[in-house]
Every structure is written in structure tokens, then in C-alpha cells.
Amino acid sequence: MQWEIVIGLEVHAQLSTGSKIFCGASTAFGAEPNTQADAVSLALPGVLPVLNRGAVERAIRFGLATGAHIAPRSVFARKNYFYPDLPKGYQISQFDLPVVGNGQLVIQVPAQDKSPAYEKVVRLTRAHLEEDAGKSLHEDFHGMTGIDLNRAGTPLLEIVSEPDMRSAAEAVAYAKALHSLVRWIGICDGNMQEGSFRCDANVSVRRPGAPLGTRREIKNLNSFRFLEQAINYEAQWQIDTLVNGGAIHQATVLFDPDKGETRMMRSKEEAHDYRYFPDPDLLPLEISEEWKAQVRATLPELPQAKQARYVGELGLSAYDASILTASREMADFFETALNPSPTLPLSGEGAVPTPLMTRGGREGFAGIEAKLCANWLIGEVSAQLNRDGLDMAQCPITGQQLGGMLQRISDGTISNSGAKEVFRTMWAEGGETDAIIESKGLKQVSDSGAIEALVDEIIAANSDKVAEYRSGKDKLFGFFVGLAMKASKGKANPAQLNEVLKRKLAG
Amino acid sequence: MIPYWPYFNKVFAMSPTMFLANADVRKVASLARLAMSEAEIETARSQLSGIFALIEEMQAVDTQGIEPMSHAQDVAQRLREDVVTETNQRELFQAIAPQVEAGLYLVPQVIE
Structure with missing residues (x-):
């Protein structure tokens, strides 16, 4: 008999502000313990929270980028629980009036075994602003716990999806799309090792068409691989339990990466009773139409729009376009390579508007064919990055350098094999195409x-x-x-x- | 405040004569980490019940068409610019902490 897996994700994205959400302490990662824990972070008596405009602006960016409703008026609430890394005894969060609601995200689920790749829309229930807690270090303080409050008060955007995903692969595709988007719009650095992007997965199983089953929540998954493993294990565990006549009880579980299994953290009966109520220290947050419009004007072209443009205007395949827009770095590299020596600056004052980037049509500004550029980027550049274990941001050559080389292929100065030689040299030693062609004698004989x-x-x-x-x-x-x-x-x-x-x- | 009302209803089983039982008071006291004697519980039960009676009275007012307020003052939150203004004052703060080590505040062991 068939089972259907139902997954919803809650993602905590750490917002890339310089200061904390309710005070002027720094959010820089990796500082000496408690050197960024000021009076507000420590919850000393008499302190009051003052909301960071930068955190709100990032929430607005996210709302605009996901086509969501941005609340003209939203409210901060206290979520009460006792834990030493939460010195106030409550976390300031949002409850019934969050800043962002009803968005959506289009995800690309890659081909697997016999099933082809497909696109899916995942609905976003809400996204709300809240503060992070500090860190507890349980090891070796003569039976005591050490508390570092540097992270306390760091702004988070908690992004909650509807239970729209039906497999671990879909959940991973969603998490990846969200991860790419928050970096794309510059609201979160996406560093998963440092905990800037953390996933909780709500998993339940049911017979197709039946009402939703009881869910268990897997907490704190900090890599896409763990997310996939944890969901697969948990779903199979639930199916086995039901098949053997057992019942699922609502619970919070942790994933143990060493054993590859989930285990119970607390059951519903022990679950926290947070006693939310509106925080009297904070007035309602108002977001005007003018502010939204200002933020909208600074949003970059979004991945979906770029993809459509690459297909429609540059004549690339949907596959190429989706790879080239997988990250902002990749897309920027591609556009720079296609237009290596622009007459207008690419950003800042007097920049060329994005739609104009392709006014040269399929050949761009510099006579470089988009398809040639895409092939080099998806082929050689990506392969070299993989070999060297680098990501796009660490690429040793720039878009200008690659574009310079593509220009010499297009105008017949070098052959494909000559270009590969130029590329290898550029990658290893740096340098500009024309100088490398000269020094290595790679100029094609076209006489x-x-x-x-x-x-x-x-x-x-x-x-x-x-x-x-x-x-x-x-x-x-x-x-x-x-x-x-x-x-x-x-x-x-x-x-x-x-x-x-x-x-x-x-x- | 209206959206929170169902929550209170859920927590405290209501009856017309006595809003709260001593067991309810013990539960909220335990959630708030308050140690209370039986006598204090009785006093708190009576006072809290009075508050609930007042809330019930307010609930009876017809508020149709009136937008709920989430704060007593009808003004909006002021925002601060995203600027780091605080400097490291760890030594000052830790001077009054009961126990510190390696820059950390030490507390009785907690493992969930």
C-alpha cells in the first residue's frame, strides 16, 4: 500500500545586519565570548529594546521577493521559557501578527532515478522577526554550563512553509531555493556551518487522500544532506510504526548524523507552554507603502525573472538558465563575461539598467554568443571549481577575464584548443587573454x-x-x-x- | 488583545462561580518558576479570579467594527539605524556575575 510523506519546513535565517535586532551590539561571528553582549543582550534591569531598521528592511525585501503580504502593522510578542542562554526569560518574537504572510517560492526538483525534473510552487505561511538566543557550552566547566551571550539578540527571520512538500528531495529543493534567495536579495549570508541558515522539518505520513497524519518535528538541521537523511529516516520510521500497528505521537526529535537516525527530544506532554502575549516594551511596527516602494526599488532582478530573460532574450535552454541563476555570483559572473568591457558601469551611479544588459541580443555587447558563454561557465569553469573545491565567490578568474577570452574565440583569434590553453594559464597564473595569447604564441593562422x-x-x-x-x-x-x-x-x-x-x- | 483570549480560555477552565482552581495557579506558578505556599496560592487564586471576572465583563462589551489595539498607546514603533554603538564591557558586566570562566558566565548544569 502507498504512503504519502507530508513535509513543512521552518527555516531560521540570520539577517545580515551589523548590529543586533533590539540594541547596538555587534553581530560579528566568532568574537571572544560575551564581548558582544551588552546590557540589553544580558537583560540587565531597566533596559529597553529598540527595533533595528535594517532588520525590518530585510524582512520587507523577503516579503517582496516572495510575492507575500507585508503587514502594514505587525506586533512583537513575548515567548516565555526558562533557559540560561535566554537571560530575559522570554524571547521577543512575533505571534499572531507577523510582518510577512502568504508568500510563495518556485522550486526546481532535480531528476531522480526514473522520474524527470519538475517545477513546483511551495506556499509560505509566514515569516516573522525574532531574536536569537545565546549559546550554552556544556563541556567541562567542573559540572557547570558556560554561557556565551554574543549571539543573544541577533536578528532572525523565521520562514514557515505550508506542508506542501511530498518527499525529502522536494524539501531539499525548497531549502536550497530559499537559501539561494536569501543570499540573492542580500538579507542573510547563508553560512550553514556558522548557523546562519537552520532548518526544522515537520514530517508526517498518511494514505493519499487521507487527512494529515500526526507530525513530528526534526530540529536544527544545518546541512542539506542531513535534512534529506533525517526526513527519509523519520518518514520510514513513522511508516514502519503505523504498519506495525503503532501510533505516532506529536514530538520534537533530534537527528543524530553519526547514527543516521532521529530520536525523541521531548513529547507533546512535556512541550513548552510559551504563554505568548504582546510585548508591552515594543509598540506595533508600521510599514508604509512608501517604505515598501523604496525597498522594492533596490531589489535586484530575481532568479525567476532572470531565468525567463535568459531563455526569452538570450535563447538559452531552460536547463542552462536554471544553472546560471542558481546563485547571484553565478549570474553576475555570466553577465559580466557576456559584457566584459561595458561602456556603462554595471552597478552604482549611472549603472546600466538590468534589462539593457542584453540589448546586444544573443551576442551581448561584445559579440560573444550567450550559448558559448554559458557552455564555458557550466563546463570548464564549474569543473575547475569542483576540482579545486571552490565555490563561485572564490573563483580565481573574473567574469571580465573569461569574457576577454570569449571575445578572442568569437573573433577567430584563437581556436577552441588555444582557448583551453589560455583558460588553464589564466586559472593557474592569472593574466589577461591577449597577453597570454602573445606569450604562448596561440594566435590562430587565418591567413x-x-x-x-x-x-x-x-x-x-x-x-x-x-x-x-x-x-x-x-x-x-x-x-x-x-x-x-x-x-x-x-x-x-x-x-x-x-x-x-x-x-x-x-x- | 482579542486574539489572545482563546489562549486564556484554554489554559483556565472557566466556571461562572470560580474562575480559577488552585491547580491552575500551581501550573502558572510552576511555569513562571515561582515557589508559592498553599496560603499564597489561595490568595493568588482569589486575586487572579477577580482579574478574570473583570476581563469577562470587558468581553461582554460590544466591540463590533472596532479595530483591536495591540498596545495601550496608539503610536508606532520608533526604529534605530543599523549601527554598532556598543563597545566591549565584558569585564564590567562580569564583575557582578556569581561565577565566570574563560569569558563565559557559569550556571548550574543544564542539559535538555
Whole structure:
């Protein structure tokens, strides 16, 4: 019998502000313990929270980017519980009036085994602003716990999805799309090792068409791999339990990556009773239409819109377009490479408006074909990054450098094999294309007289093979191309060489 | 405040004569980590019941068409610019802490 897995995700994205959400202490990661814990972070008596405009603006950016409702008026509430890394005894969060509601995110679920790739829309229930807690260190303080409150008060956007995902693969695709989006719009650095992007997964199972089953929540998944493993384990555990006549009880569970299994943290009966109420220290947050419009004007072109433009205006395949828009770095690199020496700056004062970036049509500004550029980026550049264990942001060559090289391919100065040589040199040693072509002598011979002379020589020196070719042994053509390329030290323009050889061999 | 009302209803089983039982008071006291004697519980039960009676009276007022307020003052939150203004004052703050080590505040062991 069939089972359906139902998954909803709660993601805590740490907002990339310089200061905390309710006070002017720094949010920089990795500082000495408690050096960024000021009087407000410590909850000393008499302190009051004052909301950070930067945190609210990032929430607005997120709401706009997901087509969500941005509440003209939202309210902060106290979520009460006792834990030493929460010195106030409550977390300031939002409860029934969150800042963002009813958004959506389009996700691309990759092909798996026999099922093809597909697109899906995941609905976002809400996103609300809240403060992070500090950190507890349980190891080795003579039976005591050490508390570091540097993280206390760091702004978080908790993004809650509807239970719209039906497999671990969909949950991972959603988490990845969200991770890419928050970085794309510059509201979160997405560093999962440092805990800037943390996922909780609500998992339940049911017979297709049946009402939702009882869910268990897997807490604090800090990698996409763990997210996938944890959901698969948990769903199978729930199915096995039900098949064996057991029942699922609502609970919070933790994933143990070493054992690859989930285990119970607390049951519903022990669950916290948070006694939310509106925080009297904070007035309602008002967001005007003007503020929204200002923020909207600073939003970059979003991945979905870019994808559509790459397909529609640049003639790329949907596949290429989705890879090129997987991250902002990738898309920026692509657009720079396509337009390596713009007459207008790409950003800042007097920048070329994004839609104009492609006014050169499929060949961009510099006569570089979009498809050629995409191929190099998805092919050589990505392969080298993989080999060296780097991500796009750490790429040793720039979009300008790659674009400079593509220009020399397009205008016939270098052949494809010459380009590979230029690329290898650029990657390892840096440098500009023209200088590398010069120093390595990679310039293609496109002088038709020189190529004709070369071909004449080869025909004269191999009269037996020429006769064989002329008597129908077509396969020998490759042999002549090889000889001619060798004679030109690989520099002959291949298209021209082919044409001359074909003509002369025909006799 | 209206959205919170169902929550209170859920927590405190209401009866027309006695709003709260001593067990309800013990529960909220335990959630708030308050140690209370039986006598104090009785006093708190009576006082809290009075508050609930008042709330019930207010609930009876017809508020149709009136927008709920979430704060007693009808003004909006002032915002601060995203600027770091605080400096490291760890030594000052830790001078009054009962126990510190390696820059950390030490508390009795808590493992959930």
C-alpha cells in the first residue's frame, strides 16, 4: 500500500545586519565570548529594546521577493521559557501578527532515478522577526554550563512553509531555493556551518487522500544532506510504526548524523507552554507603502525573472538558465563575461539598467554568443571549481577575464584548443587573454595564403594517401587534418583549414 | 488583545462561580518558576479570579467594527539605524556575575 510523506519546513535565517535586532551590539561571528553582549543582550534591569531598521528592511525585501503580504502593522510578542542562554526569560518574537504572510517560492526538483525534473510552487505561511538566543557550552566547566551571550539578540527571520512538500528531495529543493534567495536579495549570508541558515522539518505520513497524519518535528538541521537523511529516516520510521500497528505521537526529535537516525527530544506532554502575549516594551511596527516602494526599488532582478530573460532574450535552454541563476555570483559572473568591457558601469551611479544588459541580443555587447558563454561557465569553469573545491565567490578568474577570452574565440583569434590553453594559464597564473595569447604564441593562422601553402605541401608529400582518398577512402580526411594541424603547430583556423583541405583534396 | 483570549480560555477552565482552581495557579506558578505556599496560592487564586471576572465583563462589551489595539498607546514603533554603538564591557558586566570562566558566565548544569 502507498504512503504519502507530508513535509513543512521552518527555516531560521540570520539577517545580515551589523548590529543586533533590539540594541547596538555587534553581530560579528566568532568574537571572544560575551564581548558582544551588552546590557540589553544580558537583560540587565531597566533596559529597553529598540527595533533595528535594517532588520525590518530585510524582512520587507523577503516579503517582496516572495510575492507575500507585508503587514502594514505587525506586533512583537513575548515567548516565555526558562533557559540560561535566554537571560530575559522570554524571547521577543512575533505571534499572531507577523510582518510577512502568504508568500510563495518556485522550486526546481532535480531528476531522480526514473522520474524527470519538475517545477513546483511551495506556499509560505509566514515569516516573522525574532531574536536569537545565546549559546550554552556544556563541556567541562567542573559540572557547570558556560554561557556565551554574543549571539543573544541577533536578528532572525523565521520562514514557515505550508506542508506542501511530498518527499525529502522536494524539501531539499525548497531549502536550497530559499537559501539561494536569501543570499540573492542580500538579507542573510547563508553560512550553514556558522548557523546562519537552520532548518526544522515537520514530517508526517498518511494514505493519499487521507487527512494529515500526526507530525513530528526534526530540529536544527544545518546541512542539506542531513535534512534529506533525517526526513527519509523519520518518514520510514513513522511508516514502519503505523504498519506495525503503532501510533505516532506529536514530538520534537533530534537527528543524530553519526547514527543516521532521529530520536525523541521531548513529547507533546512535556512541550513548552510559551504563554505568548504582546510585548508591552515594543509598540506595533508600521510599514508604509512608501517604505515598501523604496525597498522594492533596490531589489535586484530575481532568479525567476532572470531565468525567463535568459531563455526569452538570450535563447538559452531552460536547463542552462536554471544553472546560471542558481546563485547571484553565478549570474553576475555570466553577465559580466557576456559584457566584459561595458561602456556603462554595471552597478552604482549611472549603472546600466538590468534589462539593457542584453540589448546586444544573443551576442551581448561584445559579440560573444550567450550559448558559448554559458557552455564555458557550466563546463570548464564549474569543473575547475569542483576540482579545486571552490565555490563561485572564490573563483580565481573574473567574469571580465573569461569574457576577454570569449571575445578572442568569437573573433577567430584563437581556436577552441588555444582557448583551453589560455583558460588553464589564466586559472593557474592569472593574466589577461591577449597577453597570454602573445606569450604562448596561440594566435590562430587565418591567413588563407599560408593555409593554402601548407595544404599544398602536405598533398605533395603524401601522394599515395591522396590517391586512396580520391578513390573513395573518405576516412582519410581526418589524417590530413591531423597532419596540417601538426604542421601549423595547432594554430591553423580549423574551419578555414577544413575548407581548403576539402577543396584541394577533391582535386 | 482579542486574539489572545482563546489562549486564556484554554489554559483556565472557566466556571461562572470560580474562575480559577488552585491547580491552575500551581501550573502558572510552576511555569513562571515561582515557589508559592498553599496560603499564597489561595490568595493568588482569589486575586487572579477577580482579574478574570473583570476581563469577562470587558468581553461582554460590544466591540463590533472596532479595530483591536495591540498596545495601550496608539503610536508606532520608533526604529534605530543599523549601527554598532556598543563597545566591549565584558569585564564590567562580569564583575557582578556569581561565577565566570574563560569569558563565559557559569550556571548550574543544564542539559535538555
